[in-house]
Amino acid sequence: MDLSYLWSALQAGAGKILPTVVLALVPFGIGVLLGLPAALGRYFRVPVLKQTLDVLVSLIKGIPVLLMLMAFYVISSQSFDSVMQSLGLPFSFRGLPKGLIAGAALAVYAAAALSEVFRGALASVPKGQYDAAYACGLSKSQAMRRIILPQVLPVSLPMGCNIMIALIKSAALGSLVSFIDVMNAAVNSMAASYRFLEAYIAAALIYWGICVITEQLFKLLEHHFARRRTA
Amino acid sequence: MKKIIALLLTLSALFLVFSACGKTEDAAGVKTIVVGTSNDYPPYCYLDANGDLAGFEKELLDAVDAQLPQYKFTYELFDFKNLLTALDTGRIAIAAHQYGTNPEREEKYLFGTVGYFQTADYIVVKPDTENVAALDDLAGKIVSVAPACNWALLLESYNKAHPQNPIQIQYYESTPQILSSNLQNGVIDATIMTIADVQLMNTMLGTQFKTVGEPLSTTETFHIYRKDEAELRQDIDEVLQRLKADGTIDRLQKAALNSVLKTK
Structure with missing residues (x-):
């Protein structure tokens, strides 16, 4: 262990904090947008939709993110150009930022994982809440928006935080598709000296820092909702 | 405690x-x-x-x-x-x-x-590439190498010396198959390998990549x-x-x- 190398690995890794966080945050956002409707469809047993989603979610949950990433890369490297050509769009795989491929794979994972989180949270709302809402004369969608979802979201926050942290850590897999994140920047910076242990420790410290901050932010959100609820 | x-x-x-x-x-x-x-x-x-x-x-x-x-x-x-x-x-x-x-x-x-x-490292391109003989010819082009290897170091130091028109380094950590298909399809412009590596890749994967110019380094x-x-x-x-x-x-x-x- 050599602290001066650790420091320069820390600097190299810290330079990639932003891309790493973006690579986790954007898929998380997409995951929420896709996962919530998917959870609703499954929880309320919408015919056909529920069965399709059940199969999809179980499929995605059963495939390692790493494998999904490689599959996305190989598929897009083979067909991205011809698809773009037939659509008449001026994009090519050569110019495609590789972070997009990593982001797409992580978004798929996030959507499946978050739909499970929301499904669990939906199940935590007692039946009586629906009955009470309908008794007050609310329509189904009004009851959803005003009574059920405001209870679902706070309950899903702790698990959502876990998914977010899993996504941040998965960003390190992006190196397989030439995306440089915190860990790979740190490791690359040590190529001249072979101080890989220092690089790994530096990357671990940075990831830990990011995850602590993420956790605190989610806790703040939880407090916010908890206050509103009791107020 | x-x-x-x-x-x-x-x-x-x-x-x-x-x-x-x-x-x-x-x-x-x-x-x-x-x-x-x-x-x-x-x-x-x-x-x-x-x-x-x-x-x-x-x-x-x-x-x-x-x-x-x-x-x-x-x-x-x-x-x-x-x-x-x-x-x-x-x-x-x-x-x-x-x-x-x-x-x-x-x-x-x-x-x-x-x-x-003893190894000699060369720029490797696909057979129909012309006008590439030295690192300077790769300025602005995409060159793919494995992370944390000697060649990565070589490219990084070239870029440090030429900040105006650097080589776009793309690190690959996947398989040689992907590297070779990227080179073949023009997704990347070049890579750096030893003579033996190129020979092996051409034989194993049926490609016809060629080395150009003088060796970048002999190690x-x-x-x-x-x-x-x-x-x-x-x-x-x-x-x-x-x-x-x-x-x-x-x-x-x-x-x-x-x-x-x-x-x-």
Whole structure:
């Protein structure tokens, strides 16, 4: 262990904090947008939709993110150009930022994982809440928006935080598709000296820092909702 | 608090036990030396059809071992980047993976004194590429190399010297198949490889990539030891010197390349 190398690995890794966080945050956002409707469809047993989603979610949950990433890369490297050509769009795989491929794979994972989180949270709302809402004369969608979802979201926050942290850590897999994140920047910076242990420790410290901050932010959100609820 | 201290002590005791694994001595005084290498760099180190370690690194060290009755070499496999960490912690006593040397690395590790392989690194492009003969011709183009290797270093230092029009370095950590299809399809413009690597890739994958220009660098490869292993290094280097002089190294090297080419 050599602290001066650790420091320069820390600097190299810290330079990639932003891309790493973006690579986790954007898929998380997409995951929420896709996962919530998917959870609703499954929880309320919408015919056909529920069965399709059940199969999809179980499929995605059963495939390692790493494998999904490689599959996305190989598929897009083979067909991205011809698809773009037939659509008449001026994009090519050569110019495609590789972070997009990593982001797409992580978004798929996030959507499946978050739909499970929301499904669990939906199940935590007692039946009586629906009955009470309908008794007050609310329509189904009004009851959803005003009574059920405001209870679902706070309950899903702790698990959502876990998914977010899993996504941040998965960003390190992006190196397989030439995306440089915190860990790979740190490791690359040590190529001249072979101080890989220092690089790994530096990357671990940075990831830990990011995850602590993420956790605190989610806790703040939880407090916010908890206050509103009791107020 | 006591529990934490006990836990730490247990962990450090375990660490010590592992530290001792790189070298053990039996009753007859024969020291077992654990050599670390990987399984994904043919023809130097790879798994043969039976899943056993094969390749030039092992062949050569086996030949060395045969002349050193006081040692017995065994092999353990690691990911390239974890090899030196295994050396640091003492799980292995020798790292053998076509290592090149530089002053920064010598600061931390003991390098062998006998280079056992000479490599020349070239720019590699697809057959119809013209006007590329040197690094300057690659400015602004996409060049793909594995992360944390000598070639990555070479490109990074070129970019530091030419900040106005740098080479776009794209690190790949996936398979040679993907590298080769990217080069073939023009997703990347070039890569850097040794002559033997290109030959191997062309034979294995049926491609026709070519090397251009003068070699970017010629390097010799060495075994890596921990700083306190001067005796082990000297014993091995003496044998390597003999094997080099009598042509054994040359022969093993050609045989290793041929056996990989033949299985394809």
